[in-house]
Amino acid sequence: MSKYWDTYAEGWGVVEWDDTRFRGWTQYEEHGPGLEFLGAPEAVLELGCGDATELVLLARRGVRATGIDLAPAHLERARKRCAGLPVRFVRQDAIEFLTSSEETYDAVLSRFGAVWFNDPRTLLPLIRARLNPDGLLLFTHGPAVDGCYGPQGMYPGALRGRPVAVRRWCYTPGMYEEMLLEAGFGRVEAQVYPAPDPLDLGTLMVRAWVGGGVA
Numbered sequence: 001m002s003k004y005w006d007t008y009a010e011g012w013g014v015v016e017w018d019d020t021r022f023r024g025w026t027q028y029e030e031h032g033p034g035l036e037f038l039g040a041p042e043a044v045l046e047l048g049c050g051d052a053t054e055l056v057l058l059a060r061r062g063v064r065a066t067g068i069d070l071a072p073a074h075l076e077r078a079r080k081r082c083a084g085l086p087v088r089f090v091r092q093d094a095i096e097f098l099t100s101s102e103e104t105y106d107a108v109l110s111r112f113g114a115v116w117f118n119d120p121r122t123l124l125p126l127i128r129a130r131l132n133p134d135g136l137l138l139f140t141h142g143p144a145v146d147g148c149y150g151p152q153g154m155y156p157g158a159l160r161g162r163p164v165a166v167r168r169w170c171y172t173p174g175m176y177e178e179m180l181l182e183a184g185f186g187r188v189e190a191q192v193y194p195a196p197d198p199l200d201l202g203t204l205m206v207r208a209w210v211g212g213g214v215a
Helices: 002-012 055-060 072-081 094-100 120-129 173-182
Strands: 043-047 064-069 087-091 105-111 131-141 150-154 166-170 187-193 203-209
Touching (some): 043 055, 055 064, 064 072, 072 087, 120 131, 120 173, 173 203
Parallel strands (some): 043 064, 043 105, 064 087
Antiparallel strands (some): 187 203
């Protein structure tokens, strides 16, 4: 998996984001709920942080943040972007980090990140164990294709060059709700959030609280 993300990050290149505004939780610019959708955490962990698009904004608000990613190119850009802010970055697999760490967080997030690329029946209980009482897990990624659930293989980019593949896991909102409750979460909100154009692809958007949560 590490080789896949090295290839992905190097191919992505340098993108000059405006770090004064939130891009949104979906794949569409400034679409959907705002940053407040995460609540008001004091300590946050992002699984698959990429270039730290979310973490840089949270850190500027004084949130203590940790970002996990496998791609050195992503982490290099993230560290430059967050220089002087209360953020640390770790190059490690999400499951390995959650298994070895004893730290806890008020929120764990994954915007098109590691939640999509790990077996949720393994990953979700590990996230639950690293959340504080009433902590929140927030993740978004592409919705499942009807009738195609579970692990699915994919190649990067334009399907050219040396074959490098990765697996991702896709489920319906109802399936995720069941798995999250089984993992020990107390309340779950899961939906496919519609695209700006209702004919375009929506976004799977899930929030799960350790306790009862807030509306």
